[in-house]
Amino acid sequence: xxxxxxxxxxxxxxxxxxxxxxxxxxxxxxxxxxxxxxxxxxxxxxxxxxxxxxxxxxxxxxxxxxxxxxxxxxxxxxxxxxxxxxxxxxxxxxxxxxxxxxxxxxxxxxxxxxxxxxxxxxxxxxxxxxxxxxxxxxxxxxxxxxxxxxxxxxxxxxxxxxxxxxxxxxxxxxxxxxxxxxxxxxxxxxxxxxxxxxxxxxxxxxxxxxxxxxxxxxxxxxxxxxxxxxxxxxxxxxxxxxxxxxxxxxxxxxxxxxxxxxxxxxxxxxxxxxxxxxxxxxxxxxxxxxxxxxxxxxxxxxxxxxxxxxxxxxxxxxxxxxxxxxxxxxxxxxxxxxxxxxxxxxxxxxxxxxxxxxxxxxxxxxxxxxxxxxxxxxxxxxxxxxxxxxxxxxxxxxxxxxxxxxxxxxxxxxxxxxxxxxxxxxxxxxxxxxxxxxxxxxxxxxxxxxxxxxxxxxxxxxxxxxxxxx
Ligand code: PMP
Numbered sequence: 001x002x003x004x005x006x007x008x009x010x011x012x013x014x015x016x017x018x019x020x021x022x023x024x025x026x027x028x029x030x031x032x033x034x035x036x037x038x039x040x041x042x043x044x045x046x047x048x049x050x051x052x053x054x055x056x057x058x059x060x061x062x063x064x065x066x067x068x069x070x071x072x073x074x075x076x077x078x079x080x081x082x083x084x085x086x087x088x089x090x091x092x093x094x095x096x097x098x099x100x101x102x103x104x105x106x107x108x109x110x111x112x113x114x115x116x117x118x119x120x121x122x123x124x125x126x127x128x129x130x131x132x133x134x135x136x137x138x139x140x141x142x143x144x145x146x147x148x149x150x151x152x153x154x155x156x157x158x159x160x161x162x163x164x165x166x167x168x169x170x171x172x173x174x175x176x177x178x179x180x181x182x183x184x185x186x187x188x189x190x191x192x193x194x195x196x197x198x199x200x201x202x203x204x205x206x207x208x209x210x211x212x213x214x215x216x217x218x219x220x221x222x223x224x225x226x227x228x229x230x231x232x233x234x235x236x237x238x239x240x241x242x243x244x245x246x247x248x249x250x251x252x253x254x255x256x257x258x259x260x261x262x263x264x265x266x267x268x269x270x271x272x273x274x275x276x277x278x279x280x281x282x283x284x285x286x287x288x289x290x291x292x293x294x295x296x297x298x299x300x301x302x303x304x305x306x307x308x309x310x311x312x313x314x315x316x317x318x319x320x321x322x323x324x325x326x327x328x329x330x331x332x333x334x335x336x337x338x339x340x341x342x343x344x345x346x347x348x349x350x351x352x353x354x355x356x357x358x359x360x361x362x363x364x365x366x367x368x369x370x371x372x373x374x375x376x377x378x379x380x381x382x383x384x385x386x387x388x389x390x391x392x393x394x395x396x397x398x399x400x401x402x403x404x405x406x407x408x409x410x411x412x413x414x415x416x417x418x419x420x421x422x423x424x425x426x427x428x429x430x431x432x433x434x435x436x437x438x439x440x441x442x443x444x445x446x447x448x449x450x451x452x453x454x455x456x457x458x459x460x461x462x463x464x465x466x467x468x469x470x
Contacts, residue, residue: 015058015060016060016068017438017442018070018416018442019067019068019069019070019415019416019417019442019446020067020068020416021067021068021415021416022065022066022067023065023066023067025049025050025067025413025414025462025464026050026052026065026464027063027064027065027066027067028065029052029064029065030050030051030052030063030064030065033052033064034050034052034464048406048409048410048413048420048421049409049410049413049462049464050464051063051069051413051418052064052065055083055084056071056079056082056083056084057082057083057084058082058083058085058432058434059071059072059074059082059083059431059432059434059435059439060083061083061418067416068416069413069416069417069418070416070417070418070431070439070442070443070446071083071418071431071432072417072418072419072429072430072431072435072443073418073419073420073428073430073431074303074430074431074432075307076276076302076420076430077244077276077281077302077303077386077428077430078302078303078306078307079303079306079307079432080279080280080281080302080303080304080306080344080348080352080432080433081306081343081344081347081348081352081432081433081434082432082433082434082435083307083432085306085343085344085347085434087343087346087347088306088340088343088344088347090343091339091340091342091343092308092336092339092340092343094339095111095335095336095338095339096336098335099335100334100335100336101331101334101335102335103330103331104133104328104332104333105328105329105330105332109335111333111335111338111339111342112131112133112333112338114338114342115131115312115333115338115341115342116129116130116131118342118345119131119300119312119314119345120314122285122345123298123314124272124285124286124288124289124294124295124298125294125295125296125298125316126294126316127316127317128316128317129314129315129316129317130314130315130317130319130320131312131313131314131315132147132312132313132315132320132327132332133310133311133312133329133332133333134311134312134313134329134332134333135309135310135311135329135331135332135334136166136301136309136311137165137166137171137273137275137276137299137301137302137311138165138166138167138168138171138311139166139168139301139311139329139332140275140299140300140301140311140312140313141165141166141168141170141171141174141238141273141275141299142166142168142170142171143299143311143313143327144236144238144271144297144299144313145157145170145171145174145189145236145238146170146322146326146327147297147313147315147319147320147322147327148235148236148269148271148297149235150321150322150326151235151269151319151320151321151322152235152236152267152268152269154232154233154234154235155190155191155233155235156191156192156193156229156233156234156235157173157174157191157192157193157234157235157236157237157238158192158193158194158195158220158224158229158234158236158237158238158268159174159175159176159192159193159194159195159237159238159239160176160194160195160196160197160238160239160240160243161176161194161195161196161197161246162176162177162197162199162243162246162247162249162423163175163176163177163194163197163238163239163240163243163246163273164177164181164240164243164244164245164246165238165240165273165275165299166275167181169185169188169189170189172185172188173188173189173192174192174238176194177245177246177423178245191233193224193228193229195219195220195224196216196219197216197239197243197246197249197251198212198213198216198217198251198252198255199247199249200212200213200249200252200381201378201379201381201390201398202398209252210252210254211254213252213253213254213255213258214254214255214258216255217254217255217258217259217262218258220237220259220262221262221265225266231265231266231268232266232267234266234268235268235269236268236269236270236271236296236297237259237262237263237268237269237270237271238271238272238273239251239256239259239270239271239272239273240272240273240274240276240277241256241272241273241274241277241286241287241288241290241291242276242277242282242287242383242386244275244276244277244386244422244428245276245422245423246422246423247388247390247422247423247424247426248381248382248386248387248388248422248423248426248428249381249388249423250282250287250290250381250382250383250386251287251291252291253290253291253292253293256288256291256293257291257292257293259293260293260294263296269296269297269319270293270295270296270297271295271296271297271298271299272286272288272295272297272298272299273299274286274287274288274298274299274300275299275300275301275302275311276302276386276430277386278298278300278302278303278304279300279302279303279304279344279348280303280348280352280353280356280384280433281303281356281384281385281386281430281433282356282360282382282383282384282385282386283353283354283356283357283360283383283384283385284353284384285353286298287383287386290383296315296316296319297313297314297315297316297319298313298314298315299311299312299313300312300313300314303344303433304341304344305337305338305340305341305344306340306341306343306344307340308334308336308337308340308341309331309334309337310333310334310337310338310340310341311332347434348433351434352433352434353433355433355434355435356384356385356433357384358437359385359435359436359437359440360382360383360384360385360386360387362437362440363385363387363429363440363444364380364382364387366440366441366444367380367387367389367444368380370389370448371395374448374451374452374455375451375452375455376391376392376393376401376404376408376451376454376455377389377390377391377392377451378390378391378392378395378398379392382429384433385429385430385431385433385435386428386429386430387428387429387430388422388423388426388427388428388429389426389427389429389447390423390425390426391404391405391408391425391426391427392425400424400425401425402424402425404425404454404455405421405425405426405427406421407454407459407461408427408447408450408451408454409421409427410461410462411450411453411454411459412446412447412450414462415446415449415450416446417442417443417446417447419447427447429443431443
């Protein structure tokens with residue numbers, strides 16, 4: 001029989017040192033909701049395991065049956081300050097009591113300029129800057145595509161294999177991560193060309209990382225611009241400074257630096273998608289800062305407002321030369337979302353960036369020998385709290401161990417830690433930026449245990465579909 005929904009806000013009052021599960025998963029309340037979800041909600045969502053959330057605090061998440069999880073996925077790298085940070089909640093509550101909406105498309109309000117000025121201070125390129133507000137990562141990319149065409153009067157965009165930029169039609173045209181994301185949606189936006197993205201782990205044997213990264217960028221000028229895309233028709237190169245969905249792959253500095261040179265030579269705009277890698281996740285405000293490259297535009301979303309929907313396109317001011325009516329969004333730059341963003345930036349500046357760097361170093365130091373020591377682990381890479389672990393069936397051929405990766409993520413859920421996969425066979429560590437070393441140790445112990453369990457063949461893959469229906 002189903003129990004009552006969990007009402008006791010357990011996690012408000014204490015910080016568990018470990019995940020604490022009190023029911024089998026999914027629990028009885030979760031099962032009811034899963035059954036409704038299966039009937040009512042779009043089946044296009046990709047749920048890796050049946051977590052039904054009730055409330056969150058910091059890195060803790062409580063489900064509808066009172067089970068306590070460690071959240072190392074942070075709502076897909078969104079809850080940068082942790083769940084329901086008291087300062088973020090207070091800022092949102094105060095703003096909600098004052099003004100919830102008026103629309104920056106038609107009217108003025110001070111929050112628009114306050115956040116723009118704040119973002120300008122931390123932008124990865126010299127000012128002056130301008131800001132366009134929207135509601136998501138995809139919309140920030142849509143705005144970038146439109147502005148690049150508008151400003152340069154050129155039609156084409158160059159993006160990269162493995163890149164993920166969103167699922168709206170324009171953004172999807174740039175996305176080139178998994179064929180399923182594009183299947184049966186053609187024709188997509190014309191004028192998009194994809195180039196290889198350097199994957200250091202899979203680089204050809206005998207090549208040096210830096211030379212390989214540089215040569216991968218050179219392919220654009222030496223091949224693509226000579227054979228397929230005349231450079232004077234290319235409005236922009238759009239790149240993730242750290243590929244997210246594609247497998248948690250940092251773009252090597254030599255690659256980004258060469259992209260900048262190519263853009264400068266041909267009057268092309270360099271657009272960096274920091275939707276996932278930004279807002280301090282890599283230990284600096286922006287992942288591109290690690291390379292010293294200054295982009296022309298930057299797309300921001302996810303972690304910027306700790307979970308409220310907000311997207312931002314920030315550009316060098318002279319580029320944003322479109323005229324009234326060219327582009328706008330009813331909800332973009334909503335005052336409550338901006339209040340959350342202002343509080344988020346204050347918290348990240350005070351503690352988040354340093355903590356992301358320090359705990360990230362700690363995780364990397366603990367996991368550096370996993371490829372030698374643990375079965376299935378081929379590679380560990382990353383910066384700050386954006387760390388990818390790639391699983392391979394064979395460490396010489398580096399064949400992706402996709403099923404084993406999925407199994408490891410599921411086993412970790414059963415032990416109370418939330419992870420997400422990415423790429424063909426990688427797992428991402430992207431906890432809130434306020435996570436402690438002790439919490440990271442607990443999560444890594446559990447992850448290591450799950451890797452051993454799955455590799456040994458002793459753990460049976462759960463079949464939640466049956467349980468949800470029962
Ligand atoms: N760009 C990147 C790098 C992303 O990771 C994502 C989302 N995973 C997007 C764009 C799209 O963002 P949204 O889902 O908010 O539209």
